Amino acid sequence: MAGHDSWPPPVRRFLLSTRAGRIGLLVPRLCMAAWRSRGLHALWAALVWTFRSRDIASRSYHTTRLNQDELCWTIAAVTRIPIERIMGWRDEILADDDLARHVRRAVESSPERWSHDPDYRLGRRLAYYLLTRALRPKRVIEAGVDRGFGAVLILRALERNAAEGSPGEYLGIDRKPEADAFLYTAYPARRGRIQCGDAAAILRGLPGDGSLIIHDTGIEPTHLAAFTAALDAMLADDTVVISSWLRPDFMDLARRRSRGFLGHKDSAPGHWKPPSRMSFIFPAGRQDQRDAMRTELP
Template sequence: MKFGKLTRPVKRAFFAMSYYNRRYPQIFKWVFNSKEDANFTYDLTEGNILYLAQTLAVVTGEDHRKIERYIHEARNHAPLREHIIRESMKSVFRKVADPRADYGKRLGWYAMARIMKPKVLVETGVDKGHGSAILCAALLENKKEGYEGRYYGTDINPAAGALLGGEFATMGEILYGDSIESLKKLNQPIDLFINDSDHSAEYEYREYLTIKDMMAPGGIILGDNSHVTDKLAVFSAETNRNFLFFREEPRDHWYPGGGIGISFPKK
């Protein structure tokens, strides 16, 4: 009986740890091969991409197959890939950035920009500029189809946005300073808003309150911090908007993934 009392917890521990066995070699590989300490770079699993397309189909009413094509358009965008790898190697962030072009949940940002064809797209919290570059790539594709759009990024770090350059920089600009103060100076309706700045719950919520009356009819808000706080869901409930959450599944990376909170108007 005593032996069973000892072995059962051990068996249960090994069973629980089995869910994380793949993570250990991934962690070991990352420790010695990656320079990143935050904003990790990874692709999504194929199944997760299907989930992402279906989630955005529910939000937008667009066919999921078309959304999948947009996602793969971003993944296979050779000029964007070459630009990001090249700029990562020479930017001010080169010591903390891996020279690779994998976009994680930003594939959803790209697809949303391609679906919505926004005239004004705002991203708060630019950091290195992966989001800036991929969003401006989407606006460039929209422009080829006859849809004009403008990107505005905000960041308090004057070095932020190093990856936004070349033809992609023609589609937008970065507003440096406190994000909320920068938002207050925008005098255009916002079609697509992406929160990715100060990740404190209080500041995130203040951003939503700031842009509440600035959103265009049909405007959509994407929250990068919704796997940590409930502020976008709370804001959506308070303003009679729908809310969904998509969770990432990174491919070949130890990080369990973040996600995309999506706030969109009710029909």
């Protein structure tokens, strides 16, 4: 729910961490979902979600198998990795019962269990896992960590990459402290860190080479302009960027820097949320390098 991080701490604790708070949020959650819904079917889904789900926003949702296939083909185009491998990694993470149990345990033991669903629903974050597995990046930078669901998927991919001889590190960036990302902090094999602060300011001091950069923060114009400027300054030959938003700013950046650009829209059956429209910015015209990477993968 937009703006909940700016609530006064006592109000935030009551609304997000208690059964009574969940009841108190029923009407605001229904209003938010109804306002963002499109059509009568989505309005009914919003009503069902309000009473069945604990989420205060559309944090987790299932996507269709066909939509996942479409995402796999997009990732294959971005990375030049054979589609069979991409789909294999998709099946690998969807069948990860250990990670699903971690998510459920971490949510149920968190003070915010009344405002977060414990279900293992990857949604757009499936793309984070697939890109990390395919690119074998030296570092994954995630701007916008929230409760850490995307982070644990990235960590799982980094863990498997390291076991196959391609170690990498994780850096999360968020305006909230690391302790708020309880799915990340409770993960037993976590690596890297979460840095509290402004994403654009932190990016300006980082190298871009060997990096996968994930943008999952807001799109307020001033912030987005600063973020894309920071990206422009740090892009290396092999940097790949994914954003959970499809915006002209990213298309303009790709055109200026002679990069490839693709978009992808997810599909969440039975959910009220409008589809996420993701952006991918990736190196173009480097077939020789991608072919070498493809032959080296196990």
